[in-house]
Amino acid sequence: ELLDKPISFLMPALRNLIHKNKPKSEDSFKHIDLIGKMLEIEGLKKGETDFPIEVSITSRRTDEGNFLSFTIRDITERKNAELELKKERDFISAVLDTDGVLVIVLDNFGNLVRANRTWKEVTGYDLTKHKNEKFELLLRSDEEMKQFKIIMDKIYNTGKSGKHEVALTTKEGDSRQILWSYASIYNAKGEIDYIVGTGLDVTDLRKVEQQLRQAQKMDAIGKLAGGIAHDFNNLLTAINGYSDLILESMDTTNEFFEDIKEIRKAGYRAADLTHQLLAFSRRQMLDMKIINLNEVLQNMDKMLRRIIGENINLNYILSEDLFPIKTDISQIDQIILNLAVNARDAMPDGGRLTIETANVRLDKNYSNKHFAMKPGEYVMLAISDTGIGMTKEVEERLFEPFFTTKDVGKGTGLGLSTVYGIVKQFNGFIWVYTEPGEGTTFKIYLPKVEVKTKPADGMDEFQAIHYGSETILLVEDEKFVRDFVAQTLTKNGYTIIKAASAKEAIKIAEEADNTIDMLLTDVIMPDMSGKELEDYLRSTGKHLKTLFMSGYTDQAIVHHGILNENIEFMQKPFSPATLLRKVRKVLDGAQPIPSEKPVHELSFDQQEA
Template identity: 50%
Template sequence: MPLRDEEGKTIGTFGITKDITESKQVREEIEALAKFPRENPNPVLRISKDGTVLYSNKASTPLLDTWGYKEGQPIPDKWQQLVQDTLDRGEGQHIEIECVDRVLTLFFSPIVESNYANVYALYITEPKRSEEALRKSEEQLRQAQKLESIGRLAGGVAHDFNNLLTTIIGYSELISMEQDLNDSTKEGVQEIKNSAKRAAELTKQLLAFSRKQVLQPQVIDLNRLITKLGKMLRRLIGEDVDLTTKLDSKPGHIKADPGQVEQVITNLVVNARDAMQEGGTITIETQGLYLDESYSQQHPEVKPGDYVLLAVSDTGHGMDEETQAQIFEPFFTTKEVGKGTGLGLSTVYGIVKQSGGYIYVYSEPDHGTTFKIYLPQLTGARKQQESVREKKGPMGGTETILLVEDEESLRKMAGKILDGYGYSVVEAKNGMEALEIITQGDRLKIDLLVTDVIMPKMGGKELAGKLTEEYPKLKVLYISGYTDNAIAHHGELDKGVSLLQKPFSTQSLAEKVREVLDES
C-alpha cells in the first residue's frame, strides 16, 4: 500500500507478506479427502441413525439397489438396525453380503458425536469364489459318497428281495396251473402274483438306483426318442399342463438303453407335473455342447468333453436347498402318504450314472425346477437297428440241466418248473457241491448249466469257468437279480453271456432255457 506525506505525495510503499505454503497443503489435503469417496471404486456411504443416506458415492448404487433402498426414504430396517447398533456400541463392525454377482465386506464405522456412521465396502469376490467353489466341490463329493453307500445297501436289499419274489411268483404260477382250483382260490392266487409283480417293480427301481441293472445299450437319436414319447407324455400330464420342446437340430447321438432313457424322461415329466397342481408348463430341451475345464472345476466328477444335454424344466413351486440335497435318495418324497414311492428320482439318478452321465438340479422356491442331464456324445455314430429274435418251437425239452442256486426254496421251485417242461434236472446248493456232483462216479452229461451268480464258497462265474474248461460245449445261463460286476461291466453283459434276471416267471424261465439250448 502507498505511503504519503502531509501534502499527499507518495513517498514510499508498505507491504506485508505471509507464508501460505502450509495452508495451501492443508487445503489440497481437504480437497483430496473430499474427492476420495467420490472417486473411490468401492462403495462409500454416510448414514444417520434414523436411516437417512446423508452421502453415497456413485459406486454405492448397486449396493443400495441390493438393500432395496429407494431415494428419499430411509434404508430398510435390517440395515438401519446395523447402523443403530454400531452407534449405540460405539464400535465398528463388519459383515459380508452378496451384491449382484460379487461379494462385499461392509465396514460400519461410528461417528458418535455426529450421530451417523460411515460405511465402507471392499470387494473380496475372487477369494470368496474360490472358497465357495471348494465348499461346493466338497459338498458334491460328500453327497456322491452318501448316494454310493445307499446304492450298495439298496442293491443288496434288492438282491435278497428278488430271490424271495422269484419263489413267490413261481409257486403262485404253479398253483394257478392246478385244474381243481375253485374261483375264490384262483382269485387269491392272482392277487399274490399281482402283489409280487408290483414289489418286483420296486426292486427294479432300487437296482436302477444302485446301478446294478443289466442294460441293453444302443445308439440313440434323443430328439427322435422324445418325439416318439410326446403323445404318451401329454396323456400323462393332463390338460392343465402344457408340454413344449426345444430340440437342438443336431444334438449328436448317445449310447444308452432306450427303455431306461424313456423311463428317465417319463419320471422327470411326472415329477414336474406333480409340482404344478394348478397347471403350468413343462419344457424338454436337448443340446449338443462341450463341457470345458472351467465347468469341470466347478463339478470335479465331470470329465471335459462332448455331451448331449437333456433338460426338463417346470414352472412349479420349486424346492429349497434342503430338499434338493435329498431328492435323489430312495424313498425320499415331499408328496402325501400314498401319493408316491419316493423312487422316481432315485431311479433317474441311477440310470444316468450307469449310462456314464451326470445329473444336476437347479431350483428355487416359487421359481420352478430344472433337471439337467449330460450324457456322453458319440462322435460319428450311426444308428443301429435292433435285432429281434423270434421265438420258435416248443419251450420244453429232454436235455439234462444242472441247476445251482443257494436259496433252497428258489432252487426247488425252479427245478419243479423245469421238470414240468420235460427236462432232467440235477440240483446243487453252491459251486463246490456242483463240482462234486459232476466229478463223482459216472460223469453226468450236462447240456446246460443254470446258475446263480453270487453264492457262498464259489460263485456262478467261477463255477462256469471250471466246467467249461472240461466241457467246452457246455452252455451256461446265469440267473441273478444283482450281478455285482461278475458278468457285466458298466451295465453291459460280457460278450457271450446269457442272463435271466430275477424275479422271473415260469414262462420266462422256460423260454430262456430253450433259447440258450437252441443257440448254435
C-alpha cells in the same frame, strides 16, 4: 574447458526450452517462463554420459547487463530411489491383483481405503465409488454385519483374526462364500493404523464339496439298496414263480384262484419296486443301443401329452444334428416319463413343461465346478416346469430312495432316485436348478459316442416256449429258489441235478462225465461266484452251455451293467415262462468254445473263511 561455451553444452535439453522462451527484449527478460522453476532434465557429463539433474534458473541484473543463473544438482541417487520405489509399488500392485485373491485395506475407523481388482470382480463394488466409506455399509444382511463386527472386535483386542468363512452378498445380490484372514499394520505408537484383509472365494469349492458328500451318500445308499433288492429278488422269484405254477394248474373256479392272483399281483408290484432300487444302485441289466434322443422324444409325444394332461402346455426345443448317444432305450423312456410325471405333480393348476435337447461341449472350467464331471462332448436333455419349485432342504434329499414330498399313497419316492441311478449307469450326469415358486429344471448330460446313429432294434419277436429233455446242473444256494426252478424245469421234461454250492456242483460234474448239457447257476454264492465256477469247469474239459441268474448284476458277469460278450444272463425275479424260454434259447445256441485255461487248484475252506 567450459568457459564461453553455451549452457546447452552441459544441458542439451535446455536448448529447446531456452529458444522457446527467449525474450524479445532485455526489458522482458524477467518474464521468461523458466525463471523461478525447478526443472528435472538430463545433463551431460564429460565423456557424453547422460545423468539426471535438477536445475533452478534465476535472473540477475547487473551493471554489465542481465544474466541468468543456473543452480545444478545431481539427482541420480534420488532417481534411482524413485525407480526402486516404483518397482516396489508395481510389485505390491501385482501381488494385490493376484487372480482369485480378494484384498481390502481398512483404516482404523473401518473405512475402505484400498481394494484390488479381484475384489471388484467378485463383489461388483468399484473402489473409486466407495473409497473412504464405512466397509460395513457394503454388507447387505444382518448376519454379514454381525460376523464383521465379531472379526473387528477380535482384531482390535488381539491384533489377529484367524480365518473366518462368511457369506458376502454381491452388488447384484448373489451370495458368495469368502474365506477371510486379517492382519494389522501398526504405527510408531503401537496403535492400529490399517487392517489388511485377504480373502478367497470358496463358493465353487464348497459346491463341489457338497456334491462330493452327496455322491458319497448316494453311493452308500445305493449299495444298501442293491443288497436289499438282491435279497428281495430271491424271495420274489419263489413267491411269483410258485404263484404262476399254482395258477397254471388251478381251475379258475377254485375258491382260492382269485386270492392267488392277488398274491401274484402284489409280487409283481414288489418286483417293480426292486427293479427301481436296482436302477438307483446301478445294478440292473442294460440293453445298450445307439439312439438319437430327438427320435425317442418324438415317439413319446402322444404318451407324454396323455400323462401330463390338457392343462399343461408341452413345448419342445430340439437341436438339429444331435450327437448320437449309447443307452438302453427303455431306460431313457423311464427317465423322461419320471421327470414328466414329477413336473406334472408340481403344476396342479396347470403350467408349461419344456423339453429341450442340445449338443454341448463342457470345458475343464465347467467340470472343475461339478464333481466327477469330465470335460467333453455331451447331449444335454433339459426338462423344465413352471411349478412350485423346491426348497434347499428338499433339493439336498431329492434323489434319495423313498424320499417324497407327496401325500401318502401318491408316490413311492423312487421316481427321481431311479432317474439318478439310470443316468449314472449311462456314465452321465444330472443337475437340478430350482427355487421355491420359480419352477424346476433338470439337466441331464449323456456322453456322445463316435459312431453314426442307427435305429434301435425293435423288441424280439415272441418265442414259443419249448419243452426239453436235456440234463441241467442247477446251482443255487437259496433253497426256495432252487426248488422252484427245479420244479418248473422238471415239469417241462428236463432232467435237473441240484447243487446248493459251487463245491457240490464241482463234485457232481466230475462224477457225471459228459452227461450234463447246461450249467444254470446263481452269480453270487458263499464259496465261489457263478463265473468262477463256469471257468473252473471249462478248464477241466467240461464244454457246458451256461445261463447265469442273479438278483442283481455282479461285476464278475457284468461290466457297468452291460452284458459281457457271449454271456447269457437272467434277472431275478423271473416267471416260469421266462425261465423256460431262456433255457431253451441257451440250449439251442452255439456250442461254447473250450477253455484253454489250466486247471486251478481250489481251496474252498480258505475261500469260505
